[in-house]
Amino acid sequence: MDLTLDFCFDYLQPTARNSVTSIVTTANCSIWNHTQTCPNNYYPKDYNLHYEKQYTSAPEHTCPDFFRWIHEDLKPWNKTGITEESVEKAKEFANFRFVVINGTAYVERYKKSVQSRDEFTIWGLLQLLRRYPGMVPDLDITFECFDFPLVLKKDYDEMNTTAVEQVVPPPLFRYCGDDDSLNIAFPDWSFWGWAEINIKPWDFLLKDLDEGNKRMEWIDREPYAYWKGNPWVAEHRKDLVTCNVSNEHDWNARLYIQDWDKESKQGFKESKLADQCTYRYKIYIEGSAWSVSEKYILACDSVTLMVTPHYYDFFTRGLMPGKHYWPVRMDDKCRSIKFATEWGNNHEQQSKAMGKAASSFIQNDLKMDNVYNYMFHLLTAYSKLMKYKPRIPPNAVELCSEAMACTSEGFAKQFMDESTVNKPADVSPCIMQPPYDTQTLNSILDAKASSIIQVEKWEKEYFEQMSHEQ
Incomplete structure (x- = not known):
């Protein structure tokens, strides 16, 4: 040895x-x-x-x-x-x-x-x-x-x-x-590796994620919203799972439960993060509090659908809704995901640019x-x-x-x-x-709030129009 x-x-x-x-x-x-x-x-x-x-x-x-x-x-x-x-x-x-x-x-x-x-x-x-x-x-x-x-x-x-x-x-x-x-x-801690679930140190993982992005162009990816994780840590995650495709509904969500015990026994073959950049949209939702998965999701060139977060980590306050991610309502997840994917599939260039802005932020600023x-x-x-x-x-x-x-x-x-x-x-x-002066800081916070309000307005109009057409 x-x-x-x-x-x-x-x-x-x-x-x-x-x-x-x-x-x-x-x-x-x-x-x-x-x-x-x-x-x-x-x-x-x-x-x-x-x-x-x-x-x-x-x-x-x-x-x-x-x-x-x-x-x-x-x-x-x-x-x-x-x-x-x-x-x-x-x-x-x-x-x-x-x-x-x-x-x-x-x-x-x-x-x-x-x-x-x-x-x-x-x-x-x-x-x-x-x-x-x-x-x-x-x-x-x-x-x-x-x-x-x-x-x-x-x-x-x-x-x-x-x-x-x-x-x-x-x-x-x-x-x-x-x-x-x-x-x-x-x-x-995971920037230096997450030993219990075989997630590499960040320098190595960033390279893997970059390579994973190159395997499939955004336009060729599945036109749905992907999430894989543990739903049992929080009620809002259990609620998210109800948005999965079923015989009654298709909210354009493809959701998978992560079984880490099973993964560990199988050598983590099905949990490689660089292999999960195959959908146009990826969902970020907090766990019991903030989730370490956020940076991995943002790095994928996919449009990040961010379910209204309560917490922030050291870098996420630098993200702007509408530029780096698409905001999703916590209190109406399924319909919000449906609208996000419909809007994105009808605005392909803008969606592709949003996914690229997020991954560029992660690869460069982070x-x-x-x-x-x-x-x-x-x-x-x-x-x-x-x-x-x-x-x-x-x-x-x-x-x-x-x-x-x-x-x-x-x-x-x-x-x-x-x-x-x-x-x-x-x-x-x-x-x-x-430091930010008060005016600059308020303008940043106002811009974020305005972007979220705009998306919610579009979403409301979309479902109102659908109800009128039925």
């Missing part, structure tokens, strides 16, 4: 002659298993890409527009800052606490997450440190890996109405948020480079709000990539190996845009 993982780290260092030299360090699992300690020289202390821009191989570029929601997510702490007391308070909700001090990571665990969500989230944070060594500031965050937002706005609005001194809400990182919560949206850029800018902005110098928590352990990958097995080990950052980025992080 080969105990050496490919953790080579090429540190590009400027020399006096304006050339670069390579410093290579290799992680060896046999050494890790013997010492059980992270390397002392894990990151070069004098490496600072941010201040060595002349040595980068690509020009600086502006971050995608959805990065500006970082400012909105952190706005609740703009006046008070983030206090150590507020972070301690967040522990009651959190699965783990992640602390960075002088480039070294420490993790204090509180409770196990569902499956390996916590492990791969921590893994992603460690890869960020490898991608931008010496650039991630000292920080102290708590992370919650379940589905439902837990820190509610109303609780702190009520307290601060009567409090003499403003109460600082606990800053809690998680995968999704909603308009009623104060949670800080962060990229989900490529792994930008996932890391988002993480970097969010954590940097968060650290600037901290009112204290972070300390190593009492029950925390130092963590590095070796500590996780060398002790993993199966798909978890494979995906960690495949998603390892093997060298620092050769270009600085993208340039953040300033």
Whole structure:
């Protein structure tokens, strides 16, 4: 058994002659298993890409527009800052606490997450440190890996109405948020792989999805709306299944129940995401909360039929109805899906363009480079709000990539190996845009609402005309 993982780290260092030299360090699992300690020289202390821009191989570029929601997510702490007391308070909700001090990571665990969500989230944070060594500031965050937002706005609005001194809400990182919560949206674990259901790390999956799109042009795909998933996690998903084709109705929906136990036993042969880009329309519907499937559906060149979502993740606020997806009513799913597919099949060029706009957004704005850029800018902005110098928590352990990958097995080990950052980025992080001003933000929200209202108006007129013709 080969105990050496490919953790080579090429540190590009400027020399006096304006050339670069390579410093290579290799992680060896046999050494890790013997010492059980992270390397002392894990990151070069004098490496600072941010201040060595002349040595980068690509020009600086502006971050995608959805990065500006970082400012909105952190706005609740703009006046008070983030206090150590507020972070301690967040522990009651959190699965783990992640602390960075002088480039070294420490993790204090509180409770196990569902499956390996916590492990791969921590893994992603460690890869960020490898991608931008010496650039991630000292920080102290708590992370919650379940589905439902837990820190509610109303609780702190009520307290601060009567409090003499403003109460600082606990800053809690998680995968999704909603308009009623104060949670800080962060990229989900599956960007580094979902071991339990054999979903590859995002870099690899994006290539597979791109290849899958090329196998069949939009016009040649089945002219129906496709969905495959677990309906038992939420009532609205059970309701969606009633829209399936039957002897009584054909709502132009083709819906399939995903049996993950069966798939696991059969080697996941029938659940390859790149093989599911064969319908003109694909349905996205939330599960118990937000669903990780959203990015996979949007990547397919098909028109995404998005059933009215309640939650958002870190990138979806950058999507525009009518441009990136077609809105579907939650309270009248079947008729809404029927109209969407009828409209799309009668407006083929516009539908094809909508599908392509979504997949281009995913392939470009949501490529792994930008996932890391988002993480970097969010954590940097968060650290600037901290009112204290972070300390190593009492029950925390130092963590590095070796500590996780060398002790993993199966798909978890494979995906960690495949998603390892093997060298620092050769270009600085993208340039953040300033916060939205109130007028701009309101105009974006108004445009989204207007687009949805327009679709609902068309839908109403369509069924009124059908009823008159009968």
